[in-house]
Amino acid sequence: MIKTVIFDMDGVLLDTERMMTECSLTICKKLGVENAEQLALENAGVAGSEIRKKMGEILGGGYNEGKRFYQKFGALYVKRLLLEGIPVKENIEETLKYLKEHGYTLAVASTTKTPLVKLMLSICGLKKYFDSIMGGDKVENRKPAPDIYLKSMEKIGKTSEECYAVEDSLVGAKASIDAGIKTIIIPDLQEPNEYNKENAYKIFDSAKDLLEFFKKENEEPN
Numbered sequence: 001m002i003k004t005v006i007f008d009m010d011g012v013l014l015d016t017e018r019m020m021t022e023c024s025l026t027i028c029k030k031l032g033v034e035n036a037e038q039l040a041l042e043n044a045g046v047a048g049s050e051i052r053k054k055m056g057e058i059l060g061g062g063y064n065e066g067k068r069f070y071q072k073f074g075a076l077y078v079k080r081l082l083l084e085g086i087p088v089k090e091n092i093e094e095t096l097k098y099l100k101e102h103g104y105t106l107a108v109a110s111t112t113k114t115p116l117v118k119l120m121l122s123i124c125g126l127k128k129y130f131d132s133i134m135g136g137d138k139v140e141n142r143k144p145a146p147d148i149y150l151k152s153m154e155k156i157g158k159t160s161e162e163c164y165a166v167e168d169s170l171v172g173a174k175a176s177i178d179a180g181i182k183t184i185i186i187p188d189l190q191e192p193n194e195y196n197k198e199n200a201y202k203i204f205d206s207a208k209d210l211l212e213f214f215k216k217e218n219e220e221p222n
Contacts, residue, residue, distance in 0.1 A: 001217060003103060004163045006152055006181065009110040009117055010045065011168035011188035013126060015087035017044050021189055023076040024051075027069060033058060044189050045169030047111050047142035086124045091207035096129040098211060102218055107132040109152040109165070111143050111172075132156045144171040149179035166210065170196060186210060 011017030021040050028036035039058070043051050048070060056066025099106060106129055110117045114135030121127040132155050139147035153163060165176035168188035173196040176183040182201035185192050192203060204210055 002162060002164055002182070004105040004107070004156065004158045005099060006107045006109050006149060006163055006165045006176070008045075008165075008167045008169070008172045009108055009112060009121070011089075011172075012166050012186060013089060013092055013108070014120065014124065015089050015188075016081075016120075017168065017188050019080055019084075019087065020044070020073075020077055023073055023080065026076060027072045030072075031059065031069065041189060045111060045143065045171045047136055050142070086120055088124050088126065089207055091211060093126065095207050095211040095214070096126065099214060100129050102214075105156055105158070106130050107134070107152050107156055109134055109148045109176075111136040111148070113137040143169075143175040144178070146175050146179035149176050149181060153179070153181075164201070173200065184210065184213075 007013055010020065021044050024043050025036055025040035028040055033039060052063070052066035052070045054066070055069040056062045056064070059065040059069060096106065108117060108121070108130055112135050114133065114137055117135045118127060118133050121130070121133065127133070132152060134148060134152050134155065136142040136148060139151050141147045149165060153160065160180035163181045165181040165183045166186065167173040167176050167183055168186055170190050170193055173183055173185050173192065177196065177199045183199070184202045184204060185196060185200045186204050186206060192200065197203070202213065204213070
């Protein structure tokens with residue numbers, strides 16, 4: 001039986017992907033970007049460096065314009081976190097608690113920088129469940145490259161055959177699938193594309209389904 005689960009953070013553990021997309025959309029509209037809704041959605045789960053590059057090209061000002069966009073986006077996102085708090089996905093803490101009580105090794109593999117991942121998980125009370133927390137600053141290539149998952153498995157001493165990954169975004173699911181991990185997708189803002197549908201181990205509607213999956217696994221004989 002597989003007893004290790006590696007989670008993405010934004011959109012899986014925390015309902016922050018939605019908040020980030022809303023902030024991105026707000027700034028896109030203020031700057032007069034065409035197809036703002038689609039563009040904000042496409043930025044979900046993507047590394048900040050890639051967003052800066054992409055937005056710089058779209059806005060026509062290169063690096064400086066991309067940086068300006070990202071600073072405005074970041075300021076709005078932080079403001080909302082401070083005002084509204086860090087939203088935890090429904091049924092996630094119950095799932096993490098169940099897994100720890102049943103001897104699972106739990107890890108986080110996020111595109112967000114490690115210190116911020118640790119801070120956010122600590123503030124919302126989830127940090128205590130994880131044996132390893134790793135962010136995108138620990139690898140050269142961020143998602144959709146598999147680097148963060150390969151590094152995370154190395155840190156906890158597990159192989160891909162010994163792990164599940166739980167992802168929500170297109171780039172995140174591709175990263176874990178390409179790392180050879182059995183990937184469970186719980187779509188948040190983006191429906192899985194054909195590649196992810198074909199290669200995912202399971203696709204669930206919610207963390208409640210994820211919890212039921214693990215409960216069933218533990219009821220069945222090894």
